[in-house]
Amino acid sequence: MKPMGICAQLLAIGLAAAVGTAAEAAEITVTMAGGMFSPPTVKASRGDIIRFVNDDAQAHNIFVPTKGFSVDLGKQDPGKVTTLPVAKAGNFAVECVIKQGMTMTVEVNP
Amino acid sequence: MNRIILLAAAASAVVVSGYAVAGPERIAFPEGYQTKFVRYLEVDRPDRKIIRIMYVNPEANVLAKPNAEIPDGTVLIMEDRPAELDAAGAPKLTADGRMIATDKVGAVFLMEKHKGWGEAYSADKRNGDWDYAWFNGDGSRKADAKFDGCFSCHQSRDKRDFTFTYWKSVADGTHK
Numbered sequence: 001m002k003p004m005g006i007c008a009q010l011l012a013i014g015l016a017a018a019v020g021t022a023a024e025a026a027e028i029t030v031t032m033a034g035g036m037f038s039p040p041t042v043k044a045s046r047g048d049i050i051r052f053v054n055d056d057a058q059a060h061n062i063f064v065p066t067k068g069f070s071v072d073l074g075k076q077d078p079g080k081v082t083t084l085p086v087a088k089a090g091n092f093a094v095e096c097v098i099k100q101g102m103t104m105t106v107e108v109n110p
Numbered sequence: 111m112n113r114i115i116l117l118a119a120a121a122s123a124v125v126v127s128g129y130a131v132a133g134p135e136r137i138a139f140p141e142g143y144q145t146k147f148v149r150y151l152e153v154d155r156p157d158r159k160i161i162r163i164m165y166v167n168p169e170a171n172v173l174a175k176p177n178a179e180i181p182d183g184t185v186l187i188m189e190d191r192p193a194e195l196d197a198a199g200a201p202k203l204t205a206d207g208r209m210i211a212t213d214k215v216g217a218v219f220l221m222e223k224h225k226g227w228g229e230a231y232s233a234d235k236r237n238g239d240w241d242y243a244w245f246n247g248d249g250s251r252k253a254d255a256k257f258d259g260c261f262s263c264h265q266s267r268d269k270r271d272f273t274f275t276y277w278k279s280v281a282d283g284t285h286k
Contacts, residue, residue: 065278066278067150067279070151070275071153071155072162073156073157074157085207087203088206088207093278097263097266099266101269
């Protein structure tokens with residue numbers, strides 16, 4: 001069997017890396033119910049998407065106050081889903097704008 | 111003579127009370143804030159396609175301590191800027207997933223606190239000693255601005271001296 005040329009080998013490695021990266025990106029679900037986030041801590045990787053589901057009877061509003069990650073996703077009515085892509089490694093806090101004390105943390109690995 | 115005395119008495123009453131008149135008029139637009147104030151945070155708001163840039167006046171900022179009441183005389187600014195958009199109208203993002211602010215200033219919202227300012231409001235409305243003001247991007251005061259929404263929303267942060275970002279930034283040590 002003829003061995004693969006260098007170009008073919010590099011192409012194979014590149015394709016494997018691309019497929020591997022796409023396969024590793026995950027969607028992580030966080031539920032809001034009873035005025036709490038569940039789970040209260042999430043470990044994610046760069047490229048993952050955190051999916052916030054409002055299973056509560058009241059509206060919530062996802063807010064990240066941490067410098068470098070800060071975002072306000074706006075009001076989220078009961079039953080609605082909002083998503084937060086995590087493109088950067090590091091740790092950040094998540095709060096609800098509406099309910100004081102409703103917090104969680106996200107750890108994003110490189 | 112009596113009229114002069116009455117006018118002087120009225121003027122004195124205003125001066126002695128300090129801030130007898132509540133509301134946005136007692137907050138002045140801080141000229142040059144973009145260079146004179148400390149820019150301590152940027153908050154992406156993808157649903158509105160804006161970035162909110164947060165500033166604080168430096169003379170109060172140096173006095174701020176973690177998990178303590180925010181210093182008297184603190185002026186906080188939230189400056190709204192439109193995001194850069196791609197051809198499809200979606201916000202452009204950096205490699206870190208952050209939105210990119212244009213140079214245009216859409217609106218400038220201020221929070222300012224002074225001892226006793228909160229006394230002008232009912233107990234169920236007041237946010238400590240804070241008051242609010244709303245300016246257009248050119249520094250002119252926004253006509254017919256309403257502030258009930260400010261007071262009610264910030265009420266949810268009464269344990270952080272009524273702030274969503276500044277208290278946290280001081281606690282995290284990222285306010286400088």
